[in-house]
Amino acid sequence: MPHVSSMPANLITSPHCHADQLGLPMPDDVHAVSACLPLWQHNIGYEEGDASVHDRLQAAYPRFCFHPLVNQLADRFLNSGNRRGLPFVSRRSAQRAADFVQHATGEVAELVAFDGHQACGVVVGSDQFKTLKQYWQHAGENVSSRVAQQLLAGHSTACSDTAVRTVVRERVAAFQNVEPNHVFLYPSGMAAVASAWRTVQALRPGSTCQFGFPYVDTLKIQQRFPDASHTFLPVGGPSDLKLLEAQCEVQPPTAVICEAPTNPLLVTPDLRRLRELADQHDFLLIVDDTLTACGNLNTTALADIAVTSLTKYFSGYGNVLAGAMTINPNGRHAARLLELVRSAFEETLSDVDVEVLANNSRDMPERVATINSNAAALADFLRSHASVQSVYYPSADDANYTAIQAANGGYGGLISIVLRKPETTTPPFFDGLEVCKGPNLGTNFTLCCPYTILAHYDELDFVETCGVSRWLLRISVGVEPIGELRSRFERALNGIMLHT
Numbered sequence: 288m289p290h291v292s293s294m295p296a297n298l299i300t301s302p303h304c305h306a307d308q309l310g311l312p313m314p315d316d317v318h319a320v321s322a323c324l325p326l327w328q329h330n331i332g333y334e335e336g337d338a339s340v341h342d343r344l345q346a347a348y349p350r351f352c353f354h355p356l357v358n359q360l361a362d363r364f365l366n367s368g369n370r371r372g373l374p375f376v377s378r379r380s381a382q383r384a385a386d387f388v389q390h391a392t393g394e395v396a397e398l399v400a401f402d403g404h405q406a407c408g409v410v411v412g413s414d415q416f417k418t419l420k421q422y423w424q425h426a427g428e429n430v431s432s433r434v435a436q437q438l439l440a441g442h443s444t445a446c447s448d449t450a451v452r453t454v455v456r457e458r459v460a461a462f463q464n465v466e467p468n469h470v471f472l473y474p475s476g477m478a479a480v481a482s483a484w485r486t487v488q489a490l491r492p493g494s495t496c497q498f499g500f501p502y503v504d505t506l507k508i509q510q511r512f513p514d515a516s517h518t519f520l521p522v523g524g525p526s527d528l529k530l531l532e533a534q535c536e537v538q539p540p541t542a543v544i545c546e547a548p549t550n551p552l553l554v555t556p557d558l559r560r561l562r563e564l565a566d567q568h569d570f571l572l573i574v575d576d577t578l579t580a581c582g583n584l585n586t587t588a589l590a591d592i593a594v595t596s597l598t599k600y601f602s603g604y605g606n607v608l609a610g611a612m613t614i615n616p617n618g619r620h621a622a623r624l625l626e627l628v629r630s631a632f633e634e635t636l637s638d639v640d641v642e643v644l645a646n647n648s649r650d651m652p653e654r655v656a657t658i659n660s661n662a663a664a665l666a667d668f669l670r671s672h673a674s675v676q677s678v679y680y681p682s683a684d685d686a687n688y689t690a691i692q693a694a695n696g697g698y699g700g701l702i703s704i705v706l707r708k709p710e711t712t713t714p715p716f717f718d719g720l721e722v723c724k725g726p727n728l729g730t731n732f733t734l735c736c737p738y739t740i741l742a743h744y745d746e747l748d749f750v751e752t753c754g755v756s757r758w759l760l761r762i763s764v765g766v767e768p769i770g771e772l773r774s775r776f777e778r779a780l781n782g783i784m785l786h787t
Contacts, residue, residue, distance in 0.1 A: 298732035299767050302723040310343030313723050314732070316606045317356075318432045318643075319346040320598060321727040321734070327714035330737050334744040348726045349432065349608055350424045350477060350504070356435040363439065365399055365408045372399065372410035373423050374435065376446075376474050376635040380428035381407035387422040388415055390513040404444050405635070406430050425504045425511065427477030431608060433639045446634040451645045458648055459601070462582035463593060463613045471612045471628060472636045476577060476596025477504050479610035482628070483573050483592045484508050484515075484544075489627050490571070490620065493541030496531060499523025499549045499556050500753050503742045505575065509544070521753040523549060523556045532564065539568035546575040547586050548688070551703045551738045551761045552754065553578070553679045555688040558589045565591070571620065580655050580729070583696035584688070591618040599729025600700065602647040603654050609636055609644050654731055654766060659697025661772060662764040666702050668773050674712065674780045677756075679703040701728060702762045703738065709758035712783045713737070717760060720779040722772075728763035733772060735762050 296303065296315040303311050303323035312319035322344045324330050332340035344352065353361070357374065365372030375381040378398065385396035394415050399408035411419050423429055430438070437444045456467040463470065473479040487495065494516040495509050500523065509517035518534065520527035523545065534540070543565065548555045558574065565572045574590035580600040587593040595601070597609035614624050636644075666680040681688045681698040688698070706712045717724070722733040726741055738761035743750045747757045764772070 298723050299765060302721060302732065304721050304724055309340065310345050312346035313725055313727070313734070314605050314730075318606045320348055320605055320608060321725040322346040323723065324725050324736070325718070327717045327737065330740050334740060349429060350427050350475065351726070354432040354435065356432045356439065357430060360430070360435040360438055361408070364401065365410050369413045370397075370410050371413055371416045371419075372397075372408045373419055374401070374406050374408045374430035374438075376428050376430055376434075377405050377633055378407040379633065380426070380635065381409045383426065383428070384409045384419060384422045386513060387426075387511075388418050391418045391421075391511070401438055404438060405446060406434060406438065406444060421507075421511065425477065425507045426481040427473070427475030427504075427608075427610070428481070428635065429474065431474060431637060431640050433607075433643075434637045437637075437639060445638045446636060447638055448634065449638055449641065452634075452636075452638070452641050455641055455645050455648065458651070459595070459597070459611045459613065463587045464585070465587065465613055465616055469614045469616055469625070471632055472597075472634070472641070473610040473612065474636050474640070475608045476575075476594065476598060476610035478635070479594040479596075479612040480505055480575065481508055481512075482631075483594050483612055484512065485631070486592070486624060486627050487542045487571055487573070488514065489631070490623060491541045494518065496520065496534070496540040496543045498527065498531065498543050498545040498561065499554060500552060500750075500755060501544070501546055502550050502575070505544065505546075523554055525557075528557060528560060535564060535568040535570075539570045542571040542573055544573045544575070546578065547584060547691075548578045548681055548699065548701075550578055550701070551679070551759060553681055553699075553701060553703060555584075555681060555685055555691075557687045558586060558691060562589045566619070577729075578699055578701055580658065580697075580699045581651055582655070582693055583659065583699055585691050585693050587613055587615050588617070589691065590615055591620055591624065597644060597648075598727070600655055600658070601651055601729075602644055603651060603729060603731050604647045605727055605730040605732075607640050607643045607647065609640060655700070656697070657766045658700035658764055661766065661769050662700045662702060663698055664769050665762070665764055665772060665776065668776065669702065669704055672777075672780055674707055674716075674783060675704055676707045676709070677705040700764045702764065704760050704762065705756045705758055706760075706783070709756065713758045713760065716779050716783045719782045721775045722762075728761070730763060731766045733763065733765040733767060735760055
């Protein structure tokens, strides 16, 4: 029997982590952006399309799976016979999805308007639906579950310039140290990344360079979007810097894209040197600062464009998708970048989602401070445990991190670990760990997931050549009392002693 509760679950005190909680939403909210995958084998089954896993999902990360309300919307307005469709946030975003399908398959997609609404559907033949879903995942320009709910009910789905939207922009501007008119909101973090990529191509078409191992869809944009070309320097360390320097002497990229720190290895690239190279060779520097956790690092001053998933630490409660793109006002191309962004920009983060984002982010500074403290203490504990082989977490020994650390900034809330004898110890450790288990990060409740399995299941051998173990576990630390959190990890580690 599925786990049943008459009251919303408190995931801080009662995490979703047991086999009978498979598929439960995290948080306990119809609009949750994660679902519980409590056992190692559940994650394998999820990736392999096992119906016994997928049929239990009451939620999922919305770019990877379709929310039940989105499915209802597609069934009512878009799906017919062997034709299937997906709803996008605007006609322009739908046209980009259609262009992606035509570029990849040669087939022409159909655009279907939702009368009186900004959202627009894209319908393709069943053979092309997999490609349409790729764009949905990579670009993140998706109708949210709340917008789907409004459309199904015949209610307004406005994206208007409300006072609440201004508050959200002001809060983002505050941790980015810019004026609010340099901040642009999007329906997801990946939508902000995709917009940054389009802006770069509008300014200066050409090949980009991915510096350091990135989140999966950032690389896919550079690989799969029409007219995309790229070079990939997966480690992002000193040797890759030398390779980039050599490349710049021959043909500089139009832009370098990096994360600070990276996901999941938490490596901070030498942003100061990248900025020097950008100025010397006149390329743009795009920094995804999501894992700085809203202000632990001063990254925007070194970037031309900063992109942030507001779904994560800014929201912190796991029930809304959003993103932001920030233009550094002091960048050498700032005026032209602002002109290009404003000419193409449309508000696509719905008013109903902005309201939730504003409410969630009110306690962001205090919440992030607690997460910083907890993560540092948990990382110290994990480093000291005999069953843990590797701990990936920024520290005071990381010169690239500390050089750009904000005053009173911490080290963020993400930790990745690899256990000793991981092929035998990782599954039982994961199964026994008493924290919420599923994708997403930055929530007020601790989350753990087998990151490489979920993000790179079809390319495990390749990512291991980039230094990312298939057995890596990613931990997003929450605000639980640190003593309780440490005890949960200690119990799970002690439970695998027979396997080491």
